[in-house]
Amino acid sequence: MANIALLLGLEKSQVTLHEVLSGTANVSEAVYEGPGGVKVVPCGISLQGFQNSDPEKLQEVMVDLVEGRDFILIDAPAGISKDGVIPLAIADQVLLVVNPELSSMADALKTKVLTEMLGGNIGGALLNRAGMERTEINKQKVAELLGVTVLEMIPEDANIRRSAAFKMPIVIKSPTSPAAVAYKRLASQFTGTSFIEPDNGSEEPIEGFVGRLTKVLFGAK
Ligand SMILES: Nc1ncnc2c1ncn2[C@@H]1O[C@H](COP(=O)(O)OP(=O)(O)OP(=O)(O)O)[C@@H](O)[C@H]1O
Ligand SMILES: [Mg+2]
Numbered sequence: 417m418a419n420i421a422l423l424l425g426l427e428k429s430q431v432t433l434h435e436v437l438s439g440t441a442n443v444s445e446a447v448y449e450g451p452g453g454v455k456v457v458p459c460g461i462s463l464q465g466f467q468n469s470d471p472e473k474l475q476e477v478m479v480d481l482v483e484g485r486d487f488i489l490i491d492a493p494a495g496i497s498k499d500g501v502i503p504l505a506i507a508d509q510v511l512l513v514v515n516p517e518l519s520s521m522a523d524a525l526k527t528k529v530l531t532e533m534l535g536g537n538i539g540g541a542l543l544n545r546a547g548m549e550r551t552e553i554n555k556q557k558v559a560e561l562l563g564v565t566v567l568e569m570i571p572e573d574a575n576i577r578r579s580a581a582f583k584m585p586i587v588i589k590s591p592t593s594p595a596a597v598a599y600k601r602l603a604s605q606f607t608g609t610s611f612i613e614p615d616n617g618s619e620e621p622i623e624g625f626v627g628r629l630t631k632v633l634f635g636a637k
Contacts, residue, residue: 418491421458424450425583432458434465437473443480451588457481471499475506487606494523496530504531509539512564516546516553521561528562540567542602547572568602570595 421427426448435441436457443457450456460466481488492503504510510531512524528538543558546569555566573595579586586596592614604611 417493418459419461420456420491421461423580423583424456424458424585426450426456426458427461429458429460432460432465433477434460434462434469436477437469437471438465439470439473443477447481451585455485469499471502474502478506494527496526501530501534504536505534507536510536511539511567512541512562513544514541514558514562515544516558518553521553521558524562528564538564540565542567543569545572546570567605568598570598570602 421429421432429446429448431441431445433443433446436443436446446457448456448458478488490503490507493500504527510527512527514520514524524541531538541558541562541564543553543555543566546552546554553561555569559566571594573586573593575586575590575593576595579589582589586593587599590596591600597614601611601613
């Protein structure tokens with residue numbers, strides 16, 4: 417039930433991963449320009465398209481896609497159906513996304529065991545929708561229960577829903593929001609680029625690149 421096409425306004429795309437996995441299109445035809453230089457291969461939103469797809473084709477599609485890319489993120493569904501299991505086996509690293517709830521932890525543990533059974537590799541976990549209550553499942557608990565490194569905690573943040581309503585990624589719509597900052601910190605762990613924590617304590621608005629450039633070119637106002 418991948419919905420990235422809806423979230424990025426690509427829902428009218430004629431050729432999607434479903435057409436590629438049903439053998440009626442080449443993957444190069446299903447690559448669309450997304451925000452911030454990201455390329456997106458959306459799934460279709462029709463049930464028929466999903467039914468016609470053969471998840472086993474994903475591995476050969478990946479071989480074609482990997483050429484010339486820095487990173488490929490596969491948004492895999494939860495569960496143990498074929499379409500959920502194949503990404504676990506073919507990815508270099510599997511990231512477990514967990515909510516601070518026991519049922520989510522149990523699912524993540526099953527996914528971890530399944531990944532290992534398939535010869536896959538767990539890269540770590542993300543604790544999403546993390547809250548502040550003391551009773552809640554925290555970073556350390558997740559690490560203990562799952563036996564994996566918790567790479568980042570993404571806080572509960574209404575900006576996630578707000579940016580989805582605008583069909584924009586949160587890091588573009590609300591770049592200084594708590595969840596966006598956490599996602600950028602997470603991304604910097606993979607890209608190796610340095611990440612500067614914004615000083616949200618200050619009253620001053622955070623100056624963007626354009627603002628800094630304007631100052632350099634035209635002097636401070
Ligand atoms: N950190 C967060 N703060 C607030 N809301 C969030 C956060 N993360 C996700 N949500 C909301 O939770 C809902 C489910 O999120 P999402 O679609 O990412 O989950 P999922 O596990 O991928 O679901 P699915 O199993 O359907 O793929 C969405 O409405 C999203 O806006
Ligand atoms: Mg999802």
